[in-house]
Amino acid sequence: MENQPKFSTSKDIIAYLAAQFPQCFSVEGEAKPLKIGIFQDLVASIDSSENISKVKLRAALRTYTLSWRYLHSIKEGADRVDLNGMPCEKLTAEHVEHAKQQLDEAKAKVKAKRLQQKETKTVNNKEVRVPNGAKTFVNKKPVDGARKNIKNNQIAQTTKSVNADRKPVDLSTLKAGDQVRITLSSKPVEAVLIAIEKENVRVKIPSGMELTVRSEYLIE
Incomplete structure (x- = not known):
C-alpha cells in the first residue's frame, strides 16, 4: 500500500x-x-x-x-x-x-x-417545407412523414385529374360496409366504406390499409 x-x-x-x-x-x-x-x-x-x-x-x-x-x-x-x-x-x-x-x-x-x-445541430433540426405547406425536420421519422405527405399530394393531384370529368357520388346513398371504388391513380381501386366524415370518406382497400380521401375521389 x-x-x-x-x-x-x-x-x-x-x-x-x-x-x-x-x-x-x-x-x-x-x-x-x-x-x-x-x-x-x-x-x-x-x-x-x-x-x-x-x-x-x-x-x-x-x-x-x-x-x-x-x-x-x-x-x-x-x-x-x-x-x-x-x-x-x-x-x-x-x-x-x-x-x-x-x-x-x-x-x-x-x-x-x-x-x-x-x-x-442545424442539420438535425433543419426545417423542411413539403408541397402541402406542412413543416417537418431532417431526421429519420419526420423525413419519412414528409415523403408520405409528398406522395399523398402527388396521388391527390393525379386523382383530381382523373376525376375531372366524373360525376360525384351521392354520399347520402352510401353507408358503412358498402363496396365502393376510389381513384388513387389512373385506375380505380375497389374498397370498403368505413365511415363518412363530412366531406371526406374513410375506406379500406384490399391491401388492408385504411385511407381517408375526399368524397370526390369516389367513382360510380
Missing part, C-alpha cells in the same frame, strides 16, 4: 506542484513561464515518498505548459522562473512566437469543433 501512487491524474499533480512550489506553479490566475529544464529540478526536489512517476510528472508538465493560461504568459520581455519563483532567463523571440502559434492552433481547433457541433 505504501507504493500506491497518490496522484492518478495530471490535474492532481499540478495541484500538488502549485501547493509545493507556489512561486512557480499555480492553478488559477496568471501563470509564470517555467525555467527550461525544470523537469529535472522537480525530479530532484520532490520527495520520493510522494511516489510520482517520471512519466506522469512529464505528462502533467506538458498539460500545464499547453494550457491557454500558460501560453498567454509567454510574451516578450517576460522572465522564466525556477522552482522558487526567481527569474533565471528572458524569453526568446523564438519561444514567444512558438507559444503564440500553439495558442492560435488550440483556439482554431476549439472554434472548428464548435462550428461543427453547430452545423450538426
Whole structure:
C-alpha cells in the first residue's frame, strides 16, 4: 500500500506542484513561464515518498505548459522562473512566437469543433417545407412523414385529374360496409366504406390499409 501512487491524474499533480512550489506553479490566475529544464529540478526536489512517476510528472508538465493560461504568459520581455519563483532567463523571440502559434492552433481547433457541433445541430433540426405547406425536420421519422405527405399530394393531384370529368357520388346513398371504388391513380381501386366524415370518406382497400380521401375521389 505504501507504493500506491497518490496522484492518478495530471490535474492532481499540478495541484500538488502549485501547493509545493507556489512561486512557480499555480492553478488559477496568471501563470509564470517555467525555467527550461525544470523537469529535472522537480525530479530532484520532490520527495520520493510522494511516489510520482517520471512519466506522469512529464505528462502533467506538458498539460500545464499547453494550457491557454500558460501560453498567454509567454510574451516578450517576460522572465522564466525556477522552482522558487526567481527569474533565471528572458524569453526568446523564438519561444514567444512558438507559444503564440500553439495558442492560435488550440483556439482554431476549439472554434472548428464548435462550428461543427453547430452545423450538426442545424442539420438535425433543419426545417423542411413539403408541397402541402406542412413543416417537418431532417431526421429519420419526420423525413419519412414528409415523403408520405409528398406522395399523398402527388396521388391527390393525379386523382383530381382523373376525376375531372366524373360525376360525384351521392354520399347520402352510401353507408358503412358498402363496396365502393376510389381513384388513387389512373385506375380505380375497389374498397370498403368505413365511415363518412363530412366531406371526406374513410375506406379500406384490399391491401388492408385504411385511407381517408375526399368524397370526390369516389367513382360510380
